[in-house]
Amino acid sequence: MEKECMEEGLANTKRPLLPAETNFISSDKPNDGSSLTPVLFLSAIVALSGNFCFGFAAGYTSTAEFEMMEDLGMSIAAYSFFGSILTIGAAIGAILSGKIADFVGRKRTMWLSQIFFIMGWLGIASATVYFLFIGFAVGLIAYVVIVLIRGRLVVTLQLMNCSGLLIVFFLGNFFSWRTLSLLAIIPCLMQVVGLVFIPESPRWLASIGKEMEFEDALRQLRGADAGVSEEATEIRDATEIFQRGDAGFQGLFQKKYAYPLMIGVGLMLLQQLGGNSVFAAYLSTVFAKANVSTTIGPTAIAFLQMPAAVLGVILMDAFGRRALLMVHASVCRRWG
16 A cells, blocks of 8 residues: 555656646546545545544644743743654654554544544643644654545645634634644544545555455445446455555655655645744744734734635646745745
């Protein structure tokens, strides 16, 4: 399964962001009976809700900063360490997520991520540093959601992230940091409940040889009247090919992947070095030093990110990723 994701991610760097057809689940190739079914729609929403939890966690440090430092007597250095724990946990979770998802499946991995989310939020509410657990959950959920979501739902992925930021900034104006951490458990529980009603990833079931469960999951996603035999055969064949190959981290360093690998790593570095994550984590401090309201400012920024995310996808579909990235980098270099 690791090689499946690697091949798809590296070899298809020129694929349009908004294809003509909409693939909601990576294991579900459209066929004659592949219209949007209730189970398929619910599966997409449940998977996307994990990114809402991610956005909520990303904005929590900014919202809770001043009140938490005052209540707990934390220094700037201590709070900075608290904020950085999220990133450390996310790195650990991202490293382990592929193996965990391949071993226990996508559904159980999402369940596991929400357990870590809930443990982390309860730990924060009791004034202990459990943000590492939340970071680990972020790393797990990021892998699973990216694997599951395709097509036009990519924009919804970003919107859910922005929605999480918007909600945490908005609620932070009315609730204390302890109460806010308890409220963060609600969307986690919603995903836990939602996972009960969706099937496991058909590709994963095929990869571990559960033929009956594999076909049943595919029929649930496609609809009872949909013909899935051709698609099931394609999935089996693809799974066998990937399992015969040399899957592993070392496969990334093959010569044929050198160019797309450099592009992928470069884009990730560009995003992080651009300061987007740090800006979100300490947005209240930025506005406070600029003598702007720390209640209105962060909420307004989070709100504006939502239409910007939609516009970004539209522009990328119209002009391509490369052109938009070059313009974005040039603007940031000039006025950043």
